[in-house]
Amino acid sequence: MTSRIGVVTFPGTLDDSDTARAVRAVGAEPVALWHGDADLHGVAAVILPGGFSYGDYLRAGAIARFAPVMGPVIDAAHQGMPVLGICNGFQVLCEAGLLPGALIRNASLHFVCREEWLRVENTGTAWTNRFDKDAQIVIPVKNMDGCYQAEPGTVAELEGEGRVVFRYLDNPNGSVAGIAGITDARGRVVGLMPHPEHAIDALTGPSDDGLGLFLSALDHLVSA
Amino acid sequence: MSIPTVTADTVEHALSTPDTKQPYAELGLKDDEYQRIRDILGRRPTDAELAMYSVMWSEHCSYKSSKVHLRYFGETTTEEMRAKMLAGIGENAGVIDIGDGWAVTFKAESHNHPSYVEPHQGAATGVGGIVRDILAMGARPLAVQDSIRFGPADADDTKRVLPGVVSGVGGYGNCLGLPNIGGEVVFDRTYAGNPLVNALCVGAMRIEDLHLAHATGVGNKIILFGARTGLDGIGGVSVLASETFSESTGRKKLPSVQVGDPFTEKVLIECCLELFHAGLVVGIQDLGGAGLSCATSELASAGDGGMRIVLDRVPLRAKGMTPAEVLSSESQERMCAVVTPDNVEAFLAVCAKWDVTATEIGEVTDGENLVITWHDETVVDVPPRTVAHDGPVYQRPVRRPSTQDDLVADTSAMLERPAGPAELRETLLHMVSSPNLASRRWVTEQYDRFVRGGTVLAQPADSGMIRIDEETGRGVSVSTDCNSRYVALDPYVGAQLALAEAYRNVVVGGASPLAVTDCLNFGSPEDPGVMWQFREALHGLADGCRELGIPVIGGNVSFYNQTGTTAILPTPLVGVLGVIDDVRRRIPTGFGAELGETLLLLGDTRDEFDGSEWAHVVHGHLGGKPPKVDLARERLLGEILIAGSRDGMLSAAHDLSEGGLAQAVVEAALAGESGCRIVLPEGADPFVWLFSESAGRALVAVPRSEELRFTEMCSARQLPWVRIGVVDKESDAVEIQDVATLGLAELRSAWEGTLPALFD
Numbered sequence: 001m002t003s004r005i006g007v008v009t010f011p012g013t014l015d016d017s018d019t020a021r022a023v024r025a026v027g028a029e030p031v032a033l034w035h036g037d038a039d040l041h042g043v044a045a046v047i048l049p050g051g052f053s054y055g056d057y058l059r060a061g062a063i064a065r066f067a068p069v070m071g072p073v074i075d076a077a078h079q080g081m082p083v084l085g086i087c088n089g090f091q092v093l094c095e096a097g098l099l100p101g102a103l104i105r106n107a108s109l110h111f112v113c114r115e116e117w118l119r120v121e122n123t124g125t126a127w128t129n130r131f132d133k134d135a136q137i138v139i140p141v142k143n144m145d146g147c148y149q150a151e152p153g154t155v156a157e158l159e160g161e162g163r164v165v166f167r168y169l170d171n172p173n174g175s176v177a178g179i180a181g182i183t184d185a186r187g188r189v190v191g192l193m194p195h196p197e198h199a200i201d202a203l204t205g206p207s208d209d210g211l212g213l214f215l216s217a218l219d220h221l222v223s224a
Numbered sequence: 225m226s227i228p229t230v231t232a233d234t235v236e237h238a239l240s241t242p243d244t245k246q247p248y249a250e251l252g253l254k255d256d257e258y259q260r261i262r263d264i265l266g267r268r269p270t271d272a273e274l275a276m277y278s279v280m281w282s283e284h285c286s287y288k289s290s291k292v293h294l295r296y297f298g299e300t301t302t303e304e305m306r307a308k309m310l311a312g313i314g315e316n317a318g319v320i321d322i323g324d325g326w327a328v329t330f331k332a333e334s335h336n337h338p339s340y341v342e343p344h345q346g347a348a349t350g351v352g353g354i355v356r357d358i359l360a361m362g363a364r365p366l367a368v369q370d371s372i373r374f375g376p377a378d379a380d381d382t383k384r385v386l387p388g389v390v391s392g393v394g395g396y397g398n399c400l401g402l403p404n405i406g407g408e409v410v411f412d413r414t415y416a417g418n419p420l421v422n423a424l425c426v427g428a429m430r431i432e433d434l435h436l437a438h439a440t441g442v443g444n445k446i447i448l449f450g451a452r453t454g455l456d457g458i459g460g461v462s463v464l465a466s467e468t469f470s471e472s473t474g475r476k477k478l479p480s481v482q483v484g485d486p487f488t489e490k491v492l493i494e495c496c497l498e499l500f501h502a503g504l505v506v507g508i509q510d511l512g513g514a515g516l517s518c519a520t521s522e523l524a525s526a527g528d529g530g531m532r533i534v535l536d537r538v539p540l541r542a543k544g545m546t547p548a549e550v551l552s553s554e555s556q557e558r559m560c561a562v563v564t565p566d567n568v569e570a571f572l573a574v575c576a577k578w579d580v581t582a583t584e585i586g587e588v589t590d591g592e593n594l595v596i597t598w599h600d601e602t603v604v605d606v607p608p609r610t611v612a613h614d615g616p617v618y619q620r621p622v623r624r625p626s627t628q629d630d631l632v633a634d635t636s637a638m639l640e641r642p643a644g645p646a647e648l649r650e651t652l653l654h655m656v657s658s659p660n661l662a663s664r665r666w667v668t669e670q671y672d673r674f675v676r677g678g679t680v681l682a683q684p685a686d687s688g689m690i691r692i693d694e695e696t697g698r699g700v701s702v703s704t705d706c707n708s709r710y711v712a713l714d715p716y717v718g719a720q721l722a723l724a725e726a727y728r729n730v731v732v733g734g735a736s737p738l739a740v741t742d743c744l745n746f747g748s749p750e751d752p753g754v755m756w757q758f759r760e761a762l763h764g765l766a767d768g769c770r771e772l773g774i775p776v777i778g779g780n781v782s783f784y785n786q787t788g789t790t791a792i793l794p795t796p797l798v799g800v801l802g803v804i805d806d807v808r809r810r811i812p813t814g815f816g817a818e819l820g821e822t823l824l825l826l827g828d829t830r831d832e833f834d835g836s837e838w839a840h841v842v843h844g845h846l847g848g849k850p851p852k853v854d855l856a857r858e859r860l861l862g863e864i865l866i867a868g869s870r871d872g873m874l875s876a877a878h879d880l881s882e883g884g885l886a887q888a889v890v891e892a893a894l895a896g897e898s899g900c901r902i903v904l905p906e907g908a909d910p911f912v913w914l915f916s917e918s919a920g921r922a923l924v925a926v927p928r929s930e931e932l933r934f935t936e937m938c939s940a941r942q943l944p945w946v947r948i949g950v951v952d953k954e955s956d957a958v959e960i961q962d963v964a965t966l967g968l969a970e971l972r973s974a975w976e977g978t979l980p981a982l983f984d
Binding site: 011012014015017018021051052054055056057108110111112113114140142144195197198203204205 | 391394395398399400401485486487488490491578579668669670671672673674675676677678679680691694807808984
């Protein structure tokens with residue numbers, strides 16, 4: 001199985017080169033995907049990085065969800081391809097209906113950039129199999145619209161099925177139940193607001209805890 | 225169906241109506257300046273020409289009051305200092321060779337008046353403008369810093385201005401994907417009606433990719449690309465940036481502040497970089513203050529001189545705009561490029577890929593004039609140099625204010641000092657929680673410092689440091705500083721102290737200073753006392769740079785920063801850029817990185833409290849003489865710290881500045897979440913040692929194993945040092961022997977509580 005991982009760039013995407021660096025850091029091969037691409041260039045997994053796609057002037061992720069490249073991404077996700085959405089990518093996955101719920105403005109109404117402690121609650125996904133259950137990791141958050149919300153029934157379902165993947169120890173943005181990241185029912189599509197690609201080296205980030213997500217994906221692809 | 229066009233004042237019309245009254249005074253031109261324009265052209269200017277001259281001859285664009293003084297920078301820059309300079313003052317931004325084939329460019333610019341009128345957009349477009357300056361040099365913008373100054377922290381208007389400025393700086397920079405790696409937040413009552421927003425950007429490129437703004441090559445095409453041109457910011461430069469606000473006259477002339485669109489700018493950045501890499505650009509210029517007036521006249525005068533522009537080809541976003549308005553519009557996120565005819569198609573294709581609007585609006589000609597037509601009629605026909613470079617030059621009167629002697633005589637010696645441990649403890653907590661010394665976290669948490677993955681040091685470190693080369697680890701650091709209270713007491717020394725502090729902030733991180741940029745914010749140049757402050761500060765800075773051996777490679781002057789007749793404290797912001805060959809050897813601020821660290825205080829501590837934060841916070845006092853400045857000592861301190869970084873002898877270092885040793889210890893302890901025990905030297909006056917602001921000092925943490933080697937190096941080089949304590953990783957307190965023990969939690973809540981309490 002190939003270890004080529006696609007990294008999508010929409011106009012306004014900001015963390016694409018950082019995400020590609022993180023993919024490279026674990027020995028996988030990043031493949032640049034452009035928002036206008038009609039296919040996924042044979043990649044085995046896809047990451048939607050952070051940023052402000054198309055400026056996010058309407059609603060975060062609302063326009064990116066309709067980008068040409070999202071057609072094949074959504075199809076591949078339905079067929080079980082591992083897809084990770086980070087920050088703006090998480091917002092796009094919610095807008096695309098691949099993950100439930102929505103991200104709204106932070107409770108503080110400010111952009112929040114902070115080094116945040118998270119608990120890894122689900123280690124069965126394609127993106128978290130390398131972590132120990134309930135491991136506590138430090139990953140930066142940096143966003144304006146990071147407050148995760150969903151209907152009570154949806155939250156109960158996520159909790160009941162163990163689909164809350166990451167939870168904040170000190171909720172920075174008012175997310176319901178301190179939810180920082182979730183997965184789809186199959187554990188292939190994961191979205192989170194914190195930025196694992198900015199925690200791959202203690203020189204430039206608070207830790208290297210973020211590597212775990214990329215190593216997990218690599219393991220998943222190699223063993224698949 | 226035909227679209228009605230605006231009837232323009234053509235050159236032909238101007239020739240036939242020489243006696244038409246023109247509103248030159250309203251546009252900010254003096255009688256003699258208007259007459260000079262008529263003399264240059266041999267006729268009255270058209271409306272469009274008048275708009276161009278008035279905006280380009282404004283203080284903001286022409287530097288007419290500062291020009292005669294700014295020459296001093298050139299006169300004090302030696303050949304040796306020029307050795308690494310690839311571009312200097314006069315270009316969009318200065319460029320310096322940092323080694324390994326890398327060129328780095330950095331510059332700061334003010335956006336003060338717009339930020340008072342509309343804090344969010346004023347600050348946002350300040351960031352946008354400086355980023356385009358960096359981009360126009362051919363560099364990828366890599367990081368920003370912001371130095372922002374406001375009235376008293378608890379003033380009502382500060383609650384309006386500060387949150388808007390912070391959200392503007394953050395909103396724009398975050399959306400561009402540029403890490404914010406530091407800056408300053410300062411409060412003083414003189415900034416109450418005139419906040420300062422100085423934004424700095426750093427960019428890097430391979431040396432061979434350096435682009436200068438030229439329009440050479442007859443037949444080359446002029447392409448305008450980026451956002452469409454609208455009615456926003458018209459007259460922004462000539463009115464907003466050059467007129468003092470006053471209740472009586474200011475209001476009715478206020479035009480709208482430009483509105484920023486960071487998404488468009490982000491796309492424009494990527495588009496430009498792709499154009500550069502494909503070799504499709506002969507010359508490039510950003511559109512900032514004075515819009516197309518500035519871009520066309522500067523491009524033409526930097527090239528062969530002749531240029532023809534078909535102004536009605538400019539894509540507009542408002543109806544019924546006049547040629548004068550199109551030329552003056554300061555709509556953001558626009559660039560102008562010179563492209564050879566055979567590359568136009570490829571150029572437009574790259575723009576199309578990024579959905580960037582691009583329009584060929586003219587070409588370089590073999591004539592001598594900049595000729596601009598509007599629906600086939602000539603509305604501008606001028607020698608471009610007369611617009612861009614031959615503006616008026618003033619020899620403004622310069623006079624030391626009569627009040628200066630009284631200010632200097634009113635020293636801090638009579639101020640009551642804390643006596644005994646209880647008062648010292650109380651003073652320390654009062655200082656740590658005061659608005660100018662309190663944690664900037666409330667501000668910096670609104671800025672993305674991680675994006676691009678190269679940030680190695682950022683707030684609350686002394687300098688911001690980024691990695692430039694991922695292979696070798698080569699990087700740069702930047703610090704911007706100014707203690708305007710010192711400058712008020714002695715502008716010459718005060719400017720050198722600002723330089724010394726920025727220099728020290730760079731060296732405590734382990735980088736070697738290479739170049740300087742400045743942003744000179746002063747009151748009205750029509751006040752001889754302000755001009756004296758300006759000249760003294762400029763000379764102090766230039767002489768200081770010569771002594772330190774680092775050139776000023778760019779800068780910005782902002783005058784008319786005053787409310788009524790009250791000027792701001794003179795604020796010559798100094799930015800120093802340093803290089804480090806491997807960012808892994810940077811020195812962090814926080815204690816406790818290694819087990820068992822000794823704390824050393826480097827430099828001399830004297831009884832120096834005039835202009836200090838203590839005098840300001842506790843007594844509301846400003847008077848006397850600023851601390852002594854010794855640039856040879858600063859240089860020696862720098863060499864020791866850089867050697868310490870290179871040889872891995874230091875585990876932490878922190879500059880001593882406002883608030884003195886006490887502030888530095890508290891910040892380093894909190895940054896490392898590690899306690900420490902401070903033992904002041906025998907017989908030391910604890911108040912002086914804890915709070916004096918003597919320059920040329922740094923606090924360093926040295927692993928025990930390196931202590932002897934490091935102190936022997938200091939002694940051999942004759943840098944004074946004293947052992948003042950130890951780090952105690954197990955302790956959760958800062959213990960100052962015989963004075964006070966302060967828990968880290970208590971210190972953190974005092975230090976971090978202030979800004980949220982004021983602005984949340």
